[in-house]
Amino acid sequence: MGVHLDRARAHFGRDGNGLLEGGRYALVHTRSLEFDDLRPYVQGDDVRDIDWKASARSGQVLIKRFVTEKHHKIMVVADAGRNMTAAAPSGELKGDVAANVIGAMGLITLRRSDEIGMVFGDARGSVDVRLRRGETHVEHMLHRFHHHVGTGPASSHVLTQLDWVARHQRRPLLIVVVSDEPDVDDRLDGALTRLTARHDVMWAMVSDTPAIGSEEDDGFDVADGRFVFGGAALGQGVVDAYRRAEGQRRERLSEFMVGHGIPHTVIGGSAAIRTRLIAMTEVYARAG
Known part of the structure; x- marks a missing residue:
C-alpha cells in the first residue's frame, strides 16, 4: 500500500x-x-x-x-478548505484526521472492489476525482487531498462541494461527507433535501479543539485569523456557558441530521475512526 x-x-x-x-x-x-x-x-x-x-x-x-448483487458506487465529499488546517481534540491536524477517514472508506471498498470517487475543495470550487476501483486509485485520491490542504487552501465552504454533487451526479450514489461540524441553516437544509432525494448520505464530522477549553492558552481562528482568548482570561463562568452552548449546538446538529435521515458521527482523532465509522455504518445498514 x-x-x-x-x-x-x-x-x-x-x-x-x-x-x-x-x-x-x-x-x-x-x-x-x-x-x-x-x-x-x-x-x-x-x-x-x-x-x-x-x-x-x-x-x-x-x-x-x-x-x-452489485458493487457500491461511493462518492466521498470532502472539505479541503482552511478549516482542515486547525487542530482536532487529539492534537492532530483536522486535515490529517479527515484523510484517515477517507482512507478508511477506501480500505472498506478494496475487499469488495467497490467504485469510489471524491469531490473535494474549498470556497473557490470543487475538484472531481472520478469513480474507480483499486488501491492505486485510493492512494491517488488521498495524495490530491493532502496536497490541496497543505498548499494554502481558501476558506472552507462544504456547501460548494455538496451543491456540485447535487448538480452533476444524477446516478444514485452512497455519499460520505467528510468535513468539520457544519452550521445548521436554510442553505444546508436545502442542499441535503436535494441530495437525499436521489442518494444515500452519511456524514463523518471531524471536531475542533474547544475554542476556549484551555485553562491557560490563547489561540486564533484559522478561518479568519481572529484572536481567541483562553479560559484563564475569560473566567470559569464564561467557559461553562461556552460548554453549555456547544452541547446545545451539537444536539441541534444531530437532530437536524436525524431529521434528514443521515447517519452521522463526530470524530475527535484518528484513534476513534474505527469505532465511529462502524457505529455510523451500522445505523446506515439498519436504515436500509
Missing part, C-alpha cells in the same frame, strides 16, 4: 478480516439470495443471517454470506 493508505490502515485497525468484513456488510444492503459461504458473526451483522445448525455443529456463531 502507499504511504497514505498505510497511515489510514494503522488507525483503522490491523484486524483486517473481522473489521473489514463488518464494515463491508454494514455498507451493503443489496444482495442476491445466492449462498456463498459461512463466516464468523461480527458485531453489527443481521441476526437473521445466522445459520443456527452450522453454529451448533461448530461451536461458534456463523453467518451465511451471500453474493452481492
Whole structure:
C-alpha cells in the first residue's frame, strides 16, 4: 500500500478480516439470495443471517454470506478548505484526521472492489476525482487531498462541494461527507433535501479543539485569523456557558441530521475512526 493508505490502515485497525468484513456488510444492503459461504458473526451483522445448525455443529456463531448483487458506487465529499488546517481534540491536524477517514472508506471498498470517487475543495470550487476501483486509485485520491490542504487552501465552504454533487451526479450514489461540524441553516437544509432525494448520505464530522477549553492558552481562528482568548482570561463562568452552548449546538446538529435521515458521527482523532465509522455504518445498514 502507499504511504497514505498505510497511515489510514494503522488507525483503522490491523484486524483486517473481522473489521473489514463488518464494515463491508454494514455498507451493503443489496444482495442476491445466492449462498456463498459461512463466516464468523461480527458485531453489527443481521441476526437473521445466522445459520443456527452450522453454529451448533461448530461451536461458534456463523453467518451465511451471500453474493452481492452489485458493487457500491461511493462518492466521498470532502472539505479541503482552511478549516482542515486547525487542530482536532487529539492534537492532530483536522486535515490529517479527515484523510484517515477517507482512507478508511477506501480500505472498506478494496475487499469488495467497490467504485469510489471524491469531490473535494474549498470556497473557490470543487475538484472531481472520478469513480474507480483499486488501491492505486485510493492512494491517488488521498495524495490530491493532502496536497490541496497543505498548499494554502481558501476558506472552507462544504456547501460548494455538496451543491456540485447535487448538480452533476444524477446516478444514485452512497455519499460520505467528510468535513468539520457544519452550521445548521436554510442553505444546508436545502442542499441535503436535494441530495437525499436521489442518494444515500452519511456524514463523518471531524471536531475542533474547544475554542476556549484551555485553562491557560490563547489561540486564533484559522478561518479568519481572529484572536481567541483562553479560559484563564475569560473566567470559569464564561467557559461553562461556552460548554453549555456547544452541547446545545451539537444536539441541534444531530437532530437536524436525524431529521434528514443521515447517519452521522463526530470524530475527535484518528484513534476513534474505527469505532465511529462502524457505529455510523451500522445505523446506515439498519436504515436500509
